[in-house]
Amino acid sequence: MIDNRLNQLINVWFLPSKNTWKDFQVMAMKDIGTLCFYADGITFEGGETNIKIKKILEISYGKQGRDFINKWVKIKYYNHLDELSEAYFADGNNRGWSGILGGTKKMYNLVKNLYNI
Numbered sequence: 001m002i003d004n005r006l007n008q009l010i011n012v013w014f015l016p017s018k019n020t021w022k023d024f025q026v027m028a029m030k031d032i033g034t035l036c037f038y039a040d041g042i043t044f045e046g047g048e049t050n051i052k053i054k055k056i057l058e059i060s061y062g063k064q065g066r067d068f069i070n071k072w073v074k075i076k077y078y079n080h081l082d083e084l085s086e087a088y089f090a091d092g093n094n095r096g097w098s099g100i101l102g103g104t105k106k107m108y109n110l111v112k113n114l115y116n117i
Contacts, residue, residue: 006114007037009107013096014046015072015088018065028067032092035107037114042075044087051087053077059117061108064088070099073108 013029033046041054055078064072072088079085090096091103111117 004038005036006039007110009035009091009110011092012044012107013070013090013092013099014044014049015064016049017086018088019067020065028070028096029090029092035089037110042111044089052080053087055082056111056115056117057084059108059111061105070096071104073104073111075111 012033012035014031014033015029019028019030031044031046031049033044033049036043036045041052041056043053044051053075057076057078059076060074062071062074064074070090072090075087075089077085077087089104089107091099091107093099093103
């Protein structure tokens, strides 16, 4: 089988929505996994979550929810049911320090450049 990945990132933090205080979520992320980039979209494979992102509407980079330390890549997309969805990603390497020191910004630029968004 031919692997047609354009790129992949490991130790990626994932959130399915903004992290708010009412969620009682202690950690900054809800899952950790691998973000794979293909010509036709992105997949995230985590310990608890597997998603496919094919119809990207927009991406942004910045703070979100109650997380005042990390910046996140926010991807708005249409899911397999054609419903508008969101996914948040950050570089979780070195216990999150890689993201704080520019890794998440590199992720944002990678998505923008690969998919011309």
